Amino acid sequence: MDQYLQNIIRKALIEMGVSEEAIPEIQIETPRDPSHGDSATNVAMALAKPLRNNPRKIAEELVKNLKTDPDKISSVEIAGPGFINFRYSDNYLYAELKQLLEMGNEFGKGSDNRGVNALVEFVSANPTGPLTVGHGRNAVLGDTVARLLEWTGAEVQREYYFNNAGRQMRVLGQSVQARYLQQLGKKADLPEGGYEGEYIVDIAKSLVEEHGDSLLNEADEKLFKEKAEAAIFDEIKKTLERMNIVMDSFFNENTLYEDGSIDQTIEKFRKKGLAYDKDGAVWFKTTEFGKDKDTVLIKSTGEPTYRLPDIAYHANKLERGFDLCLDVFGADHIDTYPDVLNGIDVLGYDKSKVDVLVYQFVTLVKDGKPYKMSTRKANFVTLDELMDEVGEDVTRFFFLMRSPNTHLEFDVAQAKEAGEKNPVFYLQYAHARIQSILRKVDEIAEFSDMADLSVLTHDSEITLIKKMLSFPDAVSLAASHREPHRVITYLNELASNFTTFYHDCRIVGEDKAIMQARSELAKAVAAVLRNGLGILGITAPDRM
RNA sequence: GCGCCCGUAGCUCAACUGGAUAGAGCAACUGCCUUCUAAGCAGUAGGUUACAGGUUCAAGUCCUGUCGGGCGUACCA
Known part of the structure; x- marks a missing residue:
């Protein structure tokens, strides 16, 4: 309908002697107030200045030259400062309704993104613990935007990016090891900044069941880390599935080290003069892009910061041929985004293909009070617990009901109410x-x-x-x-x-x-x- | 200090990217179950869109400044 209106308006304008170039973008909108008709356009107002004429006069002349199909439009009126309001004919509505009924489950699908091959990366929580309410918004937003892209014609791959190599994972392994020893009556302390959650104890218990005391003399945390990772990932997948989310791929950051992308990325940066050594570390000249400080890519310990693999990862995505790479992340990560864009730009990729969905934090409200959470301190609420309490549908709905750009208050009491x-x-x-x-x-x-x-x-x-x-x-x-x-x-x-x-x-x-x-x-x-x-x-x- | 986001009804939030009289839900008040599901409906009340300027036919929406809140500003992820 919009297109039809644009066409006949354009024709009428040309009829009036307005030159092609002078015709502005013809905006068709739906008036808030239904008494103003079903569609309206503001062209007359937009033309008032270039034509040096009163918008209402322009509108009158335009309407005079307008040739509407009575099977589509039943009336055209001029109102207010120069709006032209169209009312649909009933026959048009019946014809469209008939078509809707024929389309059924397909009705609403569009072609905005037809032919687009998209990768949506979301959740991407490292396997250090169960998914919490904080991850919930990310997961549900990512999945739903993926669905929206699919509904508008895109081919979508859902990807979960993770890192099982860093310091956090070592601490996780050590935490499990300590709990394992405690299970067997040995004295052992959690490491500094260790994970206090009950789930760590559960993993340790299952290790005792499976291996008895045979792991007593393990020298380091490696084996415990692997066990923990497997167990936690298992839980994460179950949680996601419960929320109606199925990932197409899991991407391990480690791949980027193994295939040499990390080294190549640094090499290219050096060649362009955008990476340099200082104080034993390798720095990225982000000041070139308007930041007040340069950024560390590789620490003096030899370990890269997350930014370097992030850049290599996005290059990898584009290398895989996606037309659209959508990242979903919380407002706390917003600062890394420009670095990643600049990074892949330097590497010669088209950064306009990378898009980001940033969402603000979730505040869980229990008993009318905000509930503060921290993963390491184990006073978090897991997504599973939340779903147990309020149900899967309600959980998804609550995460989606606010604009991503605004803080979300998740009121458990309200979510639990079955009714009004x-x-x-x-x-x-x-x-x-x-x-x-x-x-x-x-x-x-x-x-x-x-x-x-x-x-x-x-x-x-x-x-x-x-x-x-x-x-x-x-x-x-x-x-x-x-x-x-x-x-x-x-x-x-x-x-x-x-x-x-x-x-x-x-x-x-x-x-x-x-x-x-x-x-x-x-x-x-x-x-x-x-x-x-x-x-x-x-x-x-x-x-x- | 600097950067990003936000400030709309008592509370939680919308408002089709600049359009006509700023809308919902909850909370409050008044009505409605012999009729397809009352998990519902009809109605009342509630606003200087934080504040001050600016841009234009038109500003909650764009620009500048002020105030208030969140996040970031690490050789943490």
Whole structure:
């Protein structure tokens, strides 16, 4: 529809004698207030200055030259300072609704990202402990944006990047070793900054079960580290699966050392004069890119900082031929992003293919108070515990319901409420209610002919149809902004429109033609709800 | 100090990247279950969009400054 309007407006402008170059981008928008029509354009206002004319006059002339198809547009009005408002004809709505019903589960899919081969990297927590609430937002956002990209036509690979080599992992191994010794009655202390979580003890216990005391004389933590990593990764995968997330690949940072990418990266930097030695360390001249300090790439101990592998990793991704590499990370990592971009730019890759989704922190609210967490101090809340308490659907929904760019307050009490306070159920309830009605219709009536949708003339029916038709736009916007909460906002409006219809119009017991048409309408709503909830990774139950 | 993000109803947040009278949920108040699911609906109340300037036909949205909050500013990840 937008395109159609743009076309006829363009033609009308040319008819008026406006030159091609003078025509601005023709913006079509949906007015907030439905009494202003279904679509509106501001071209007349945008043209006021270049044409040195009153916007309302321009609008009048434009409308005079406009050739609208009555099967699509029923009225054109000029309003306010010079808006041109279009109202869709009912025939257009019925035709579109019919198409929606035919598309069913496909309705809402778009082509913005057709042919795009995308890699979404998310979670990427090192295997030092179970996933916590903090990781939850990352996981759910990443997965949902991946789904949005898929809905707009992209081929998406989900990747989990991890590092099992650093200091943290050694400390983890030592922590498990200490707990193992304690299990066998030996005296052993946790290392400095060791992991205090109960899960470490569990891993140690399972080692005792499996190996008895045969590991008593292990010289270092290596074996314990490996055991811990395997056990923890196992748990992480289970947690993700529970949240409806399946990774396509796990990328070990170590690969980058083994295949020489790390060394090559440093070499290239040196050749370009962007890396140098100082105080036994290797530095990246980030001052060249406007930072106040240079950045260490390799510590004087010989160990690289995370920044170097980060750059090599992104080069690796681009080397694999992805058109879009999307990173999902918390606001605390934002500073590394420009370095990575500059790094791969220096290496000769197209940095515009790398995009980032930054989200703000999550505050867990328990008993009305914010709950402070730290992984090492074991006073964290794991994602599993959270899901045990409030359920999987609610967990996903809460992580998605706010713009990524704003702090998220996760109120456990509110999430636990089965009823009124919990916004998830509003959507699911609408779907279940439709299914219930359709079951009833199935029992009492059989339809042989095609439904005549043109009997749908009630205000709330028309509003509902229009809302459904805007679903593809909502998906497209959510995808391009990487903001899943837009889908939630949309679904809330849709569910609300449906409930209004439900109260205004009956289905069961009406004349057969009306019952049939309204059943079709309800089916369409259910399909859109399912599709939307599907994007969010949330179930659409048939009964509640 | 510097960089990034944020400041909207009592609380948690929207607002289609600059559009028309700033909207939801929760909390408060008033009604509604012999009729397809009341996990619902209708209504009332609640605002100088932190503050001060600026840009233009039009600013919650863009620019500058001030105040307030979060994060970063490591040879930690």
